[in-house]
Amino acid sequence: MNLFNVLTDRPVDPESAAAKFIADTKHEETHDRLVWGMRMHRDEAARQIPGWEELRELASQIKEHTLTHLDQYLEQFEQNAIAHGVHVHWALDAAEHNDIVLSIFQKHNVKRVIKSKSMLQEECGMAAALETQGIEVRESDLGERIQQLAHERPSHIVVPAIHQLRTDVAALFAKNLATDEQNSDPHYLTEAMRNDARPALLHADAGMTGANFAIAETGGIVICTNEGNADIGVTVPDLQVCSIGIEKLVPRSADLGVMLRLLSRSALGTPMTQYTTHLHRPRPGTRIHFILVDNKRSDRLASPDFWHALKCIRCGACMNTCPVYRRSGGLSYQATYSGPIGVILDPGFDHTKYRELPYHSTLCGSCSEVCPVRIDIADQIYKWRRVIADEGLLPLAKRAGMAVMGETLSHTEAFHGAEAVAIKAIEQLPGVVFNNPLNPWTKHRDMPNPPKQTFHQWYQKNRGSE
Amino acid sequence: MNPQQIARTTILNAVRKALPTQKIDLPAVPVEQKHLGATGGFGYRGNLSSLEKIEGAPQPGESLTPYFERQLARMGGRSLTINTAAEIPDKVRELFPAARRICSVIPEMSDAKPLSQATSSRSLADVDVAVVRSHLGVAEAGAVWLTDLDLIVPALGVLTQHLVVLLDPKDIVPTLHEAYGGIIPFDKYPYGVFMAGPSATGDIEGVIIHGAQGARTLTVFLLAT
Ligand code: SF4
Numbered sequence: 001m002n003l004f005n006v007l008t009d010r011p012v013d014p015e016s017a018a019a020k021f022i023a024d025t026k027h028e029e030t031h032d033r034l035v036w037g038m039r040m041h042r043d044e045a046a047r048q049i050p051g052w053e054e055l056r057e058l059a060s061q062i063k064e065h066t067l068t069h070l071d072q073y074l075e076q077f078e079q080n081a082i083a084h085g086v087h088v089h090w091a092l093d094a095a096e097h098n099d100i101v102l103s104i105f106q107k108h109n110v111k112r113v114i115k116s117k118s119m120l121q122e123e124c125g126m127a128a129a130l131e132t133q134g135i136e137v138r139e140s141d142l143g144e145r146i147q148q149l150a151h152e153r154p155s156h157i158v159v160p161a162i163h164q165l166r167t168d169v170a171a172l173f174a175k176n177l178a179t180d181e182q183n184s185d186p187h188y189l190t191e192a193m194r195n196d197a198r199p200a201l202l203h204a205d206a207g208m209t210g211a212n213f214a215i216a217e218t219g220g221i222v223i224c225t226n227e228g229n230a231d232i233g234v235t236v237p238d239l240q241v242c243s244i245g246i247e248k249l250v251p252r253s254a255d256l257g258v259m260l261r262l263l264s265r266s267a268l269g270t271p272m273t274q275y276t277t278h279l280h281r282p283r284p285g286t287r288i289h290f291i292l293v294d295n296k297r298s299d300r301l302a303s304p305d306f307w308h309a310l311k312c313i314r315c316g317a318c319m320n321t322c323p324v325y326r327r328s329g330g331l332s333y334q335a336t337y338s339g340p341i342g343v344i345l346d347p348g349f350d351h352t353k354y355r356e357l358p359y360h361s362t363l364c365g366s367c368s369e370v371c372p373v374r375i376d377i378a379d380q381i382y383k384w385r386r387v388i389a390d391e392g393l394l395p396l397a398k399r400a401g402m403a404v405m406g407e408t409l410s411h412t413e414a415f416h417g418a419e420a421v422a423i424k425a426i427e428q429l430p431g432v433v434f435n436n437p438l439n440p441w442t443k444h445r446d447m448p449n450p451p452k453q454t455f456h457q458w459y460q461k462n463r464g465s466e
Numbered sequence: 467m468n469p470q471q472i473a474r475t476t477i478l479n480a481v482r483k484a485l486p487t488q489k490i491d492l493p494a495v496p497v498e499q500k501h502l503g504a505t506g507g508f509g510y511r512g513n514l515s516s517l518e519k520i521e522g523a524p525q526p527g528e529s530l531t532p533y534f535e536r537q538l539a540r541m542g543g544r545s546l547t548i549n550t551a552a553e554i555p556d557k558v559r560e561l562f563p564a565a566r567r568i569c570s571v572i573p574e575m576s577d578a579k580p581l582s583q584a585t586s587s588r589s590l591a592d593v594d595v596a597v598v599r600s601h602l603g604v605a606e607a608g609a610v611w612l613t614d615l616d617l618i619v620p621a622l623g624v625l626t627q628h629l630v631v632l633l634d635p636k637d638i639v640p641t642l643h644e645a646y647g648g649i650i651p652f653d654k655y656p657y658g659v660f661m662a663g664p665s666a667t668g669d670i671e672g673v674i675i676h677g678a679q680g681a682r683t684l685t686v687f688l689l690a691t
Contacts, residue, residue: 034672048520064490071481084653090474142678143669159669166671186670190678197679202588202625218653228624228665228680235621235657236587246477254495257646261606268668271537272607272642275680276660283614283656284583294477302484 011353012335014360018328021163031163032326035156039320041269042370049261059262060374062255063311066216067301073216073249074292080219084281087289094124097293101126101208101241104289105135108239110205116223116230117141118210119157119314120243120293123336123349137208138200140229142193149176155330155338158267158316163329207233209279211244212313213259214290217252220280221290224263224273231277238286242279246297247310259313262372266315300348305383309344311373318367318377324360333357340367344380347388355393358384496643520606524640530605531635531688537608541663542676543684551575551689554632558597561685562628565594571618572599572632574689587621596626596681603638603686604645609662610686611645613655620657624680629664632687 022028046052066073078088091097097120105113113130115121115137127137127148139145143160147153149172154160161169166184174181179192209230211221221242223230234240250259264273282288301307319325319339330338335346335354343361346354358381367377388394453461467475524533535545548554551574558568558575569590570577575597590596598617600610610631617623639645645660652658665680676682 030671037672050520058493058495061490061493062495065492068486068489070485071478074478074481080653089470090477092473092476096469096473140679141669142667146669159672161669162672164670166673169670186673187675189670190667190675194678198591201679202591215652220652226666226668227678228661229678231624231659232621232679235619235624246481251492252495253646253650253652254643254648255646257641257643258495260646261642270541270662272541272604272609272660272662274541274661274663274666276609276662278652278655278658280653280658281656283620292477294480298477298480298484301481301486304486307484307486 009350009353011355012333012357014328014332014334014356017334018332018360021329021332022327027163027165027329028327030165031329034162035320035326038159038268039317039370042266042317042320043269045265045269045271049265055258055262056372056374059258059313059372060311062250062258063313063373064308066249066251067247067307067310070246070249070301073251074246076216077214077219077249078292080216081290082219084219085288086219086282087287089289089291091291091293091295093295094126097124097243097291097295098126098129100289100291101243102130102133102135104239104241105130105206106133108206108287110135110239112136112138112200112204113206113208114138114140114201114204114229114233114237115144115208116210116225116233117144117154117160118208118243119154119336120210120245120295121208122154123295124243124293126243138197138204140197140201140233141225141227142190145193145197146172149173152331153336156316156319157314157337157339157341163331201229201232202236204233204237206239206241207237209233209240209242211242211248212263213250213256214244214248215251215253215256216249218280220278221248222256222260223277223279224260224275225277226268226274228275231275234277234279239289240279240282240287241289241291243291243293246292246294247312263313263315266317266370266372296349306344306348306380308375309341309348309377309380311375312341312345313373314341315372317370317372321366321370323362323364323366328360333360340377340381341375344375344377344384347384351384351388351391352393355388358382358388495647523606529635530638530640534603534605534608534635534638535686535688537606538663538684538686539608541608542666542674543608543663543686545686545688548632548687548689554597554687554689557687558595558630561630562595565628567593568595568597569593569622569626570597571616571622572597574599574632581618581622583618585619587619587625590619590622590625593622593626595628595630596622597630597632598623599632600686601634601637602645602650603633603635604640604642604660605638606641607660607662609660611650611658611660613658615655623659623661624665626681627677628683628685629661629681630685630687631661632689634691635688636690 089100139148146161155163170184173179177196209223212224213222264270322340325339333342337345343357361381365378554575602611664676664684665678667678668674
């Protein structure tokens with residue numbers, strides 16, 4: 001049973017969750033260094049491609065074109081896939097998706113499944129749903145398997161266990177794979193996982209994958225991995241089930257040239273993923289099922305402010321660059337998607353539950369700068385704050401503060417008064433109020449030394465008569 | 467209508483209703499390619515404008531091979547130039563002296579136990595080295611393209627411990643634009659994969675390790691035919 005899939009409606013609290021992660025400085029430092037390293041690799045790779053910015057623009061236009069003609073591409077994709085002998089299903093939401101998977105597995109008497117990483121299946125809480133029905137679901141991606149053993153959700157869409165130290169993994173493996181707890185060499189640990197996984201991969205009854213791209217023109221899908229784990233899933237068992245979000249469509253194979261040149265360079269800085277797998281037809285004696293899933297994507301498409309988020313190709317570049325993500329870790333978002341893309345996707349699923357996430361950002365705009373499909377991420381974060389405020393969902397502390405601020409800012413005298421009062425307050429109550437552990441914003445920051453006078457006081461004194 | 471048809475209709479209707487009013491045109495993707503059908507290869511001799519500004523990349527008229535080899539090495543693979551097909555068996559044994567089961571699916575190196583489409587995937591779990599041929603390489607990614615036809619049993623490419631891929635340098639194209647620009651009839655193949663180097667992971671503290679799940683090494687034999 002995957003504990004992280006137990007759904008609750010309580011609003012998430014990223015500040016407290018981040019505090020737990022930060023409490024151990026080794027975790028925070030290592031996470032920051034590794035994730036920022038990926039961002040640096042991305043910059044280097046981008047610099048090497050002439051016309052990188054044109055490529056981003058091209059990718060953005062291809063996705064925008066697809067999304068503004070999505071009905072037609074979905075039908076074209078379905079028609080071509082069916083013509084190739086693939087079974088195509090449609091699922092309105094997570095529950096329907098999981099029911100379809102379950103019914104396929106029951107029909108074919110599937111007991112053991114190998115799964116390659118799919119954020120959509122994660123979004124649907126699929127593994128937990130299948131396990132309650134007695135189907136064993138095993139992650140084949142190393143990072144994802146680490147997270148499965150740790151009963152945690154992935155903390156990053158590309159490197160799911162990046163928040164764990166090698167010593168954490170050594171302890172986890174010692175408990176689950178009987179490895180030497182003292183040996184935290186990544187080579188040793190990876191080899192232990194390979195040896196443990198192989199028999200399971202060989203004897204699975206079905207393989208499950210997501211899809212990075214679905215090509216309308218050919219009716220097939222593309223899956224990108226570095227370990228080749230999706231390839232084991234689609235070539236070894238005789239039954240494959242692939243979950244495809246309806247936003248994954250691209251019109252033509254030629255579009256893959258654009259998308260794939262951007263994807264891995266933006267993610268890890270490599271020219272391409274090690275394995276780029278194309279699945280188009282069942283081989284004789286095998287079966288393929290594609291499940292096209294909406295799960296609120298059409299709602300998002302209907303929103304003039306937020307539909308651009310559907311362009312996302314899940315490269316993770318926005319996470320790698322985000323100062324808040326880097327220091328607070330992906331698990332602090334307590335949601336399927338973390339980092340800047342999570343901040344704009346999660347509230348679309350449930351804006352009461354995820355109302356705090358748009359505030360888990362500095363709005364520095366770095367995410368929009370690196371996004372390979374040019375999503376206006378920072379603007380959308382700001383717009384989500386407005387939605388949250390307009391719906392009266394602001395958390396109490398923020399609501400009270402904002403109300404006072406709104407009043408004060410709209411009355412000149414009150415503003416100047418408040419300014420002076422604030423300076424006095426900083427002078428007199430430094431440790432008590434501002435560096436108070438109850439105030440999460442001051443926990444890892446020092447408040448500035450208060451100026452002797454406000455700008456307004458200085459102006460009045462020196463320039464007041466001009 | 468059954469629940470499936472209901473879901474299909476509901477989703478398509480919802481999408482239609484949600485379509486943004488602004489319509490964005492589909493941009494053309496720049497592609498430069500040349501088929502030399504008669505030789506069986508892609509024989510790319512065209513304009514290298516998409517590459518030539520990359521530092522160290524070949525200029526028009528220059529061979530793509532060194533650039534392909536360098537990118538492959540970056541991805542953790544390696545390449546060797548082979549002069550005649552007759553050298554292949556010895557080269558394979560020299561590189562993998564400990565290999566017990568070597569599985570070849572190329573005519574240049576015959577196998578005592580040839581594979582057929584009926585061979586079960588699972589029976590390939592103990593293959594130490596597989597030797598196959600690719601008909602397309604992409605220089606910028608150091609990648610080779612392999613399909614059902616090349617692998618006979620697709621699982622061979624990921625279950626083998628080591629993979630050797632034969633590639634004719636004239637089958638190398640500059641970038642993915644050319645590769646996806648119409649030279650591969652994707653939908654004809656049940657399975658096709660670009661492999662850029664061996665299986666790799668950086669999942670434990672970002673340390674790059676080869677052989678997480680798939681082949682531990684990938685060696686490209688460059689042989690002009
Ligand atoms: S929003 Fe952009 S940068 Fe972030 S994961 Fe998606 S495509 Fe990558």
